Amino acid sequence: DAKTTQPNSMESNEEEPVHLPCNHSTISGTDYIHWYRQLPSQGPEYVIHGLTSNVNNRMASLAIAEDRKSSTLILHRATLRDAAVYYCILSRIAGGTSYGKLTFGQGTILTVHP
Amino acid sequence: DAGITQSPRHKVTETGTPVTLRCHQTENHRYMYWYRQDPGHGLRLIHYSYGVKDTDKGEVSDGYSVSRSKTEDFLLTLESATSSQTSVYFCAINPGTSDPYNEQFFGPGTRLTVL
Numbered sequence: 001d002a003k004t005t006q007p008n009s010m011e012s013n014e015e016e017p018v019h020l021p022c023n024h025s026t027i028s029g030t031d032y033i034h035w036y037r038q039l040p041s042q043g044p045e046y047v048i049h050g051l052t053s054n055v056n057n058r059m060a061s062l063a064i065a066e067d068r069k070s071s072t073l074i075l076h077r078a079t080l081r082d083a084a085v086y087y088c089i090l091s092r093i094a095g096g097t098s099y100g101k102l103t104f105g106q107g108t109i110l111t112v113h114p
Numbered sequence: 115d116a117g118i119t120q121s122p123r124h125k126v127t128e129t130g131t132p133v134t135l136r137c138h139q140t141e142n143h144r145y146m147y148w149y150r151q152d153p154g155h156g157l158r159l160i161h162y163s164y165g166v167k168d169t170d171k172g173e174v175s176d177g178y179s180v181s182r183s184k185t186e187d188f189l190l191t192l193e194s195a196t197s198s199q200t201s202v203y204f205c206a207i208n209p210g211t212s213d214p215y216n217e218q219f220f221g222p223g224t225r226l227t228v229l
Contacts, residue, residue: 034217043204043220044157087156099164100145100208101172102218104156 004088009109012078020073020108022088027068031090034102035062035073039084044104047073047086083112117141120205120221128229133192135224137205139185145208146188147218148172148180150201157204163188164210195228202226 005023012018024033035047048055048062050071055062061074075082087107091100117140127133137146145164149157149172159172161180169180177199181189192199202225206218 036218043206043223044218045220046217049217099162099170100210100218101147101159101162102157103173104149104158106154106156 004090004105006086006088006105006108008106009111011111011113012075013113014080015077018075018078018082018110018112020075020086020088020110021070022072023070024088024090025069027090030092032093033062033064033068033071034089034091035060036087036089036102036104037082037084038087038107039081044087078110078112080112080114083110085109118205118207118219118221120203120224122224123222124225126227126229127195129196130194131228133195133226133228135190135203135205135226137188137190137207137221139188139207141207141209141219142185143207143219144185144210145218146182147206147208148178148188148190149204149206150174150199151204151223152201160190160203195226197228200226200228 032049032051034049036044037047038044048060050062063072085107087104089102119138121136147162148160151157158174160178163169163182179191202223204223205221208218
């Protein structure tokens with residue numbers, strides 16, 4: 001599986017935008033870029049995913065570099081509830097002969113200050 | 115919230131004892147997964163299932179077995195628990211479709227302590 005590289009930790013202030021980077025220089029053409037986050041004492045939860053184009057949903061935006069070797073998760077206005085570990089994961093979509101297996105790295109610990 | 119539950123939520127057992135963890139879903143999703151998470155680590159895949167009676171190994175499957183006799187239940191068994199299997203275990207489900215999202219929904223976790 002292709003690997004991702006994320007900073008160990010980042011800090012932000014409440015109501016400010018947060019840009020969480022991820023490098024994935026060995027990404028393959030069939031790999032989607034997924035972001036999950038894990039709040040303290042909870043299971044991970046899905047944030048967003050994309051293939052080539054930038055994506056937006058109610059939680060965040062995902063900006064994907066043109067060569068797909070890096071991406072950035074954007075939280076437009078951080079709240080205290082966004083303090084979590086954020087995981088950037090490469091995986092094929094589940095379906096057909098792909099099983100949607102996720103390989104979690106260490107992730108980025110996001111601290112949000114009031 | 116996705117209809118996924120895990121039982122038990124907490125368990126303390128002794129070395130050498132068999133242990134079974136249950137993951138139950140009400141979503142009729144095709145794919146189910148078992149992960150473990152140790153302090154300072156991300157989640158690691160133990161086993162996964164892509165249908166009833168269809169299972170395969172993940173990256174840390176030694177010492178674990180699974181069974182899926184019906185869509186809604188995915189059981190993880192430690193045949194003879196060891197202290198190295200002390201961990202938090204998460205189950206996840208995935209519908210395997212692209213509409214609206216092809217994402218994994220995670221259960222609340224089971225904290226297992228092997229003494």
